[in-house]
Amino acid sequence: MRPSPRPMTRPWRRCRPAAFALAALMLTPVPAAAAPASSGDGHCSQLSQTRVPGAEHQETACLDELTTAGTVTSGHTDPADWAGLTSKDLSAPSGVPGVQIDGYFPDTSTTNSNHGWNHDAQFVIRLPDRWNGGLVVAGTPGNREQYANDRAIADRVLSRGYAYAATDKGNTGLGFYRDGKNPGDAIAEWNDRLTQLTLAARATIVRHYHRPSSRTLVTGMSNGGYLVRWQLENHPELYDGGVDWEGTLWRSDGPTLLHFLPAALLAYPVYAAGGEEADAARGALHAAGFPAGSEFLWPYHHKVYWDLTQRIYREELDPGFDGPTEAGTPFCVPGTPACDADYDYAARPREVQSAVQRIALTGRIGKPLITLHGTLDVLLPIARDSDVYARMVRQAGRGRLHRYYRIEGGTHTDALFDAYPDRLRPLAPCHRTAFTALEEWVATGHRPPVSHTVPLPADADPATLSNTCALDARPDIAPSAAP
Known part of the structure; x- marks a missing residue:
């Protein structure tokens, strides 16, 4: 059966990033959401003051567990959204109480059915009680919804004390291309929505913790990695650095x-x-x-x-x-x-x-960026993607801000490691190591190891590969591909 004809127009009308920025800094009244009463010991005691600027709707919850160790049971994540993105043996941190805010910004498209809202531009913001002063923001891979990074990224950064915010990018699902009026509108909205969320999350942190974040880091995989690149090229003033996990490459003359x-x-x-x-x-x-x-x-x-x-x-x-x-x-x-x-x-x-x-990238990043990409990625082949982007960064004169690690045996989705543990390695532990390296780079100026190919360890068992990745292994990258 052939798909139905494409609509003549797309429902979402593009807004300029400046308009999003203004919306994010203005307080829009939202209805008070039902939430558990404060325990009186400070846990969630500021719940009524936690409002997300620019949100059309929000629901706030006081949770004993913000990681997937608790949110699966409490209904504050969607396992279907992150299915297939991690290996089964990836460790799952826990013990992070705090506040979760679910909501959406004004939008006219309706592809995201989470919470029964049928409303796009949905977001999740998580605010741990034991806050380290930082914020991590993320866009989703593929055409998934706002919980897609919960296992691969959110669990780990929350356990390290970061506040965390993620967006559905403004449109979801296999028919995402129906959003907007003109070709490219739907993807262009992804960039604007992450900018919007970053501004709103930073303002929300001030309201919740009564002080601004000391650092804002951006990260994501696949399409989310593309967003990291775009943000650090176009809005470096909002971030202190980022980790790009196999980001999608867009440039008008290819390759794409x-x-x-x-x-x-x-x-x-x-x-x-x-x-x-x-x-x-x-x-x-x-x-x-x-x-x-x-x-x-x-x-x-x-x-x-x-x-x-x-x-x-x-x-x-x-x-x-x-x-x-x-x-x-x-x-x-x-x-x-x-x-x-x-x-x-x-x-x-x-x-x-x-x-x-x-929607094209330029390589002109303005803040430190670490890129990871698997050498056996056959959705976004490394030679046509991150190898090219690394050269773009170097040619733009920004090589001092970039580290690029080609992960031998890595492929696009970590769940395939469970099917081929003797031939592949997962990238999630490499992302965790890279994130730690970025933290040190931003905090102390200590640069991570030089860009190189990270060899696949010989005879490593699957459980070890699922949770360890040393980025300071022997460089053996071909000079033509090295940044």
């Missing part, structure tokens, strides 16, 4: 996923069929950026990621390619009309490049 995913869709069926043309097809996949040695991951990614990702992001940035059809035809045969396997970005009208340029 609109370049390498069509090549995968074209060549993989030939490779999978075997026969005389299989070797040439495998070579075509390697040439497109999918690394040698990653072949065991190709069947899963072809079935789950490549086709869907190509179609929905192409629809967001180039809806005219398939005319009235919405997001193409799944697993179409090359040669059929408007088949995404035949998509040729370079041949598309200039308007398509203009849409990509609106």
Whole structure:
């Protein structure tokens, strides 16, 4: 069954970042939310004063546990939102009481159904009782909702005493491209919403703790990593630094996923069929950026990621390619009309490049950034993504602000490590190590280890790999790929 025709207009109207900033600094009255009474010992005693500037609606809760060790049971997270992003053996911190605020900013799109609100621009802010003075903000990977980072990122930073804030980016789900009026609007909103949340969370901290945060760090994976890059390029004044976990690369002249995913869709069926043309097809996949040695991951990614990702992001940035059809035809045969396997970005009208340029990265970061990327990532191949971004940062003259660690054996989602523990390694423990390195960099000026490839430890058991990652291992990165 073919998708329904795309609407003529998108419901969300873009606001300038300045308008978001103003909204975030203004107090908008919100209805008081039901919450447990204060225990009288100071725990949640300031609940009534905790208001998020600019929020259209919020609900505040006093919790004995802000990590997933408690929020799963209390209903203050959604495990489906973070399913598949971490390995099963990743340690789960606990023992973090405090306040959680769930709410949303004004928006007209309705893709996020959390809490039965059917309202986008949802956020979560968590304020631990034992606060270390810092704030961590995050955007979500993929097209997930605001709880997507709870296991991979929030648990750890909350256990270290940070306040934590995350946003759904203003639109969610596989039909995110319906939001906005023009090509690129939905992705551009992601950047504005994280800026908006950062400003609002910083103001909320002042109201809750009666003093400003001493440092604000930004982090995220995949699309969330893209947001980290964009924020440090465009709003470095809001942050002290960031950790980019395999961020998506957008630049008008490529490479982007609109370049390498069509090549995968074209060549993989030939490779999978075997026969005389299989070797040439495998070579075509390697040439497109999918690394040698990653072949065991190709069947899963072809079935789950490549086709869907190509179609929905192409629809967001180039809806005219398939005319009235919405997001193409799944697993179409090359040669059929408007088949995404035949998509040729370079041949598309200039308007398509203009849409990509609106969300493009430059490499001109203004605060310290640590980038992590797995060498066996076959959704965003490292040679077409973070290797390129590292060069962009260096060419922009910002190399002193960047550290780049290529994680040998890492792939795009850590849950695949559970299926291939003898061939892969998870990135979550590397993110934890990188975050600690960023803390020291920001606090003392001590720079992390030089950029390099982090080798996969020999004979390490899965439980150890799930929870340890040393970034100061022997550098062995090829000079052409090193920042």
